[in-house]
Amino acid sequence: MSPRCLAVLADGPDGPLPAPATLAAVLALPPDEQLEVLTGWVVRRPDWISSPGVPVTSVMIGPGLRQAVAAGTVRPIATRLSAIPRLLMGRLRPDVAVVGAFEDRRFGGGAPHWRLAGSPGFAEVAACAAVRGVVIERWPGLPPRRAPALPECRVIGVIERADPPDPPPTHRAGPAHQEIGRLVAGLIPDGATIQWGPGMIGASVVAALDKPVRVHSGLVTEELADLADRGLLVGEACAAYLWGGPRLTAMVDAGRLQLRPISYTHDLTAISGFERFVAVNTALQVGLDGAANVEVAGGRLVSGPGGHPDFAAGAARSPGGLSIVALPATAGSASTVVARPSVVTTPRSDVDVVVTEFGVADLRGCTDSERARRLIEVAAPDHRDGLRSSHDLPITAG
Numbered sequence: 001m002s003p004r005c006l007a008v009l010a011d012g013p014d015g016p017l018p019a020p021a022t023l024a025a026v027l028a029l030p031p032d033e034q035l036e037v038l039t040g041w042v043v044r045r046p047d048w049i050s051s052p053g054v055p056v057t058s059v060m061i062g063p064g065l066r067q068a069v070a071a072g073t074v075r076p077i078a079t080r081l082s083a084i085p086r087l088l089m090g091r092l093r094p095d096v097a098v099v100g101a102f103e104d105r106r107f108g109g110g111a112p113h114w115r116l117a118g119s120p121g122f123a124e125v126a127a128c129a130a131v132r133g134v135v136i137e138r139w140p141g142l143p144p145r146r147a148p149a150l151p152e153c154r155v156i157g158v159i160e161r162a163d164p165p166d167p168p169p170t171h172r173a174g175p176a177h178q179e180i181g182r183l184v185a186g187l188i189p190d191g192a193t194i195q196w197g198p199g200m201i202g203a204s205v206v207a208a209l210d211k212p213v214r215v216h217s218g219l220v221t222e223e224l225a226d227l228a229d230r231g232l233l234v235g236e237a238c239a240a241y242l243w244g245g246p247r248l249t250a251m252v253d254a255g256r257l258q259l260r261p262i263s264y265t266h267d268l269t270a271i272s273g274f275e276r277f278v279a280v281n282t283a284l285q286v287g288l289d290g291a292a293n294v295e296v297a298g299g300r301l302v303s304g305p306g307g308h309p310d311f312a313a314g315a316a317r318s319p320g321g322l323s324i325v326a327l328p329a330t331a332g333s334a335s336t337v338v339a340r341p342s343v344v345t346t347p348r349s350d351v352d353v354v355v356t357e358f359g360v361a362d363l364r365g366c367t368d369s370e371r372a373r374r375l376i377e378v379a380a381p382d383h384r385d386g387l388r389s390s391h392d393l394p395i396t397a398g
Helices: 020-027 066-071 081-088 123-129 175-185 200-208 222-229 246-254 268-272 308-317 368-377 381-390
Strands: 004-009 034-039 056-058 074-076 096-103 114-116 133-139 155-160 193-196 214-220 237-242 257-259 277-281 285-287 322-326 353-356 359-362
Touching: 004 020, 020 034, 020 096, 020 133, 020 155, 066 074, 081 123, 096 123, 175 200, 175 322, 175 353, 193 200, 200 222, 200 277, 214 222, 222 237, 222 246, 237 246, 246 257, 268 277, 268 308, 277 308, 308 322, 359 368, 368 381
Parallel strands: 004 034, 004 096, 034 056, 056 074, 096 133, 133 155, 193 214, 193 277, 214 237, 237 257, 277 322, 322 353
Antiparallel strands: 096 114, 353 359
């Protein structure tokens, strides 16, 4: 068997995506050594992703990898984000980590001082775990003053950043999303610390907020800057990923947004340690027992678990906390409230409340039969009779 070199690419928006040929040249790999690539959440589709002869594995399917996963050219691994550090220190330990970083010249003299560019994500743990060392994708210019430092590691190569920034997400929230945002915002208690997922649901919830909150989240977008501009952000926000423009960078520079690795942001003990922690996430489907599917749509794998089960579990255990799943009642003509989801990403025990544009289903303290009844009441009216018929299947308590 030929020797292999496993290269882990730091994940998230603006993460490094060097071509395998470029990386192999920087590493001076011998012809008989097989380069393998491990990615996380990827926004843009790399040109090389379907290149023959380069095995690619992903621990989190982002929009840039969905086609490649469907085509079978990327091997997906289903894992929650909080488990990735353990994997990178164990079964998926990399030979090489590739991370984006600024060379901070403000210190002058001596060895280069590197500060992480873009999202910390799992970059730090990958850099610390890499057996051979770290390849830096060097970003031009100076870093934000409070960008996290790259931990001490062995830098074995430097390549120049050539890719443009990933464009920020755009949201076109319709009436259903706006109503969901209003309903969810009404559930958030005073003094809450909140997390929200990216997309129209999260954007609509933040837009509807009318009370000050703290923010501890996985990924933040421009909605965080909007929240701060309205005077509703308490203290420093904390996140592992940022996806946006200069306003978010300015928040990092000013100390209003602290970037931390997923080993902290997604840690169950840290999340559940907040009082009144409210997790606001969406789903592709919710079963009549409250279990959520965020991975499979139309029989195709389109995402991974990500931070959904981490934040839901933490919020469900937080004193005064709340785990919310919010979603439109239909996707096309199909009901998103279903008898059984295609796959269970987050179990029913970690979902407190489900919100659609038709109302709020509070599942706390309910038996499965009561959960089903409440969920049918917030399903799209045209689908409620069919859901009632499906609920004739025996359901046992506990």
